[in-house]
Amino acid sequence: MTWLTSLDTELLAAGVRGPVRARILAELVDHIECEPGCESRLGDPAAIAAEFAADLRVSTTRRAAWRAFGALALAAVGVLVTQRAYGVAGGWPTVTGARATFVSLTGIAILLGIQIAFAAGILGALRALRLRRAREASAAEFRLVQRRFRVACVAAALADAGMLAHTALLASLLPWWWTAISVGAAAGPLVALVIGLRALRGATLVTADGGPAARALGGDVPAVVAAIADWFSAHWLRLALAVGIPTTAFMLLSSAFAESSWTEGINRALGEAVAFGCCLGVFGRRLGIRA
Amino acid sequence: MKAESLKGHLDVLVLAALREQPLHGYAVIEELRRRSEGAFDLAEGTVYPVLHRLEADGLLESSWTTVSGRRRRVYELSAKGTKALGQRATEWRAFAKAVEAVIA
Numbered sequence: 375m376t377w378l379t380s381l382d383t384e385l386l387a388a389g390v391r392g393p394v395r396a397r398i399l400a401e402l403v404d405h406i407e408c409e410p411g412c413e414s415r416l417g418d419p420a421a422i423a424a425e426f427a428a429d430l431r432v433s434t435t436r437r438a439a440w441r442a443f444g445a446l447a448l449a450a451v452g453v454l455v456t457q458r459a460y461g462v463a464g465g466w467p468t469v470t471g472a473r474a475t476f477v478s479l480t481g482i483a484i485l486l487g488i489q490i491a492f493a494a495g496i497l498g499a500l501r502a503l504r505l506r507r508a509r510e511a512s513a514a515e516f517r518l519v520q521r522r523f524r525v526a527c528v529a530a531a532l533a534d535a536g537m538l539a540h541t542a543l544l545a546s547l548l549p550w551w552w553t554a555i556s557v558g559a560a561a562g563p564l565v566a567l568v569i570g571l572r573a574l575r576g577a578t579l580v581t582a583d584g585g586p587a588a589r590a591l592g593g594d595v596p597a598v599v600a601a602i603a604d605w606f607s608a609h610w611l612r613l614a615l616a617v618g619i620p621t622t623a624f625m626l627l628s629s630a631f632a633e634s635s636w637t638e639g640i641n642r643a644l645g646e647a648v649a650f651g652c653c654l655g656v657f658g659r660r661l662g663i664r665a
Numbered sequence: 666m667k668a669e670s671l672k673g674h675l676d677v678l679v680l681a682a683l684r685e686q687p688l689h690g691y692a693v694i695e696e697l698r699r700r701s702e703g704a705f706d707l708a709e710g711t712v713y714p715v716l717h718r719l720e721a722d723g724l725l726e727s728s729w730t731t732v733s734g735r736r737r738r739v740y741e742l743s744a745k746g747t748k749a750l751g752q753r754a755t756e757w758r759a760f761a762k763a764v765e766a767v768i769a
């Protein structure tokens with residue numbers, strides 16, 4: 375096995391693929407062509423591949439976090455638009471029989487998906503903020519950011535899939551424009567979420583188990599934002615509040631906006647608070663909130 | 666000088682090697698060797714992750730050229746890189762002066 379094939383193997387093992395791998399190999403081919411026989415001075419292929427992977431961990435996680443965050447924001451707008459469209463179209467139609475069962479089931483999927491996506495998305499953003507300030511970060515810390523955003527994107531995709539199913543089930547009972555808006559508000563974010571998940575997969579590939587601490591995400595964070603993020607991150611209960619309060623507030627405002635009723639908004643917000651408590655109990659450890 | 670001693674300083678050394686003119690990876694290493702009069706004993710392959718990292722940070726720019734039928738990536742300092750080199754060189758001189766004062 376030549377030094378180059380050995381490096382290629384190590385790059386693949388470290389998760390360095392595609393154009394970046396091709397570029398690294400091309401540069402090293404050129405290097406060896408400049409001075410044939412210099413391979414012995416190039417160093418350990420495994421160490422070099424690990425160093426490339428550690429650096430890629432930063433750029434791919436940064437890119438994936440932004441894409442996932444953008445997709446989640448788009449999904450949130452899609453939910454608001456759909457909710458408002460129900461109200462403008464005259465409210466929920468009356469459904470009976472098997473259709474009512476399916477509408478209820480998909481409704482539960484949508485509700486759960488939104489809760490989990492919102493909570494995991496906020497947690498991912500908080501952790502990413504911490505990684506932007508740190509000088510160094512372990513692979514485990516990067517994996518936590520990636521996992522939170524992945525959970526958020528999968529949950530949001532589940533909610534969007536539920537919204538599409540709702541649209542199919544209710545299309546014959548509501549105006550055509552409602553169907554068009556609902557499909558657009560769910561399908562658009564769904565595409566964005568798939569792009570976000572693909573980016574997260576790429577970031578996961580170069581975040582192998584273990585490995586040395588490397589650069590953190592980098593970039594300046596305003597002092598006020600950093601202080602707030604630090605305060606909330608200091609204790610799991612504060613962290614839970616950092617997620618629970620915006621989630622409940624989102625439900626209050628979106629429901630009041632969609633239904634043109636503060637009473638309905640308050641009712642749903644209370645339900646949201648209870649659901650959040652349950653989610654904290656079930657998913658808290660997986661998301662790294664509770665020890 | 667062992668590679669371990671160079672760790673943490675390689676970024677500024679690579680930036681300095683590119684101060685005069687654009688260079689490809691092998692030429693950067695040759696430049697480091699020439700200027701240090703062979704004092705740096707580093708695994709040459711470790712320079713490539715540094716080049717990629719500096720480019721990702723916006724301190725270097727790079728482009729492909731073709732030489733004798735093979736592709737070659739040539740690096741040059743960006744405006745941000747030139748500024749960063751000036752700052753790091755100043756910091757290094759202050760640090761080296763302080764160390765020298767202590768150990769003299």
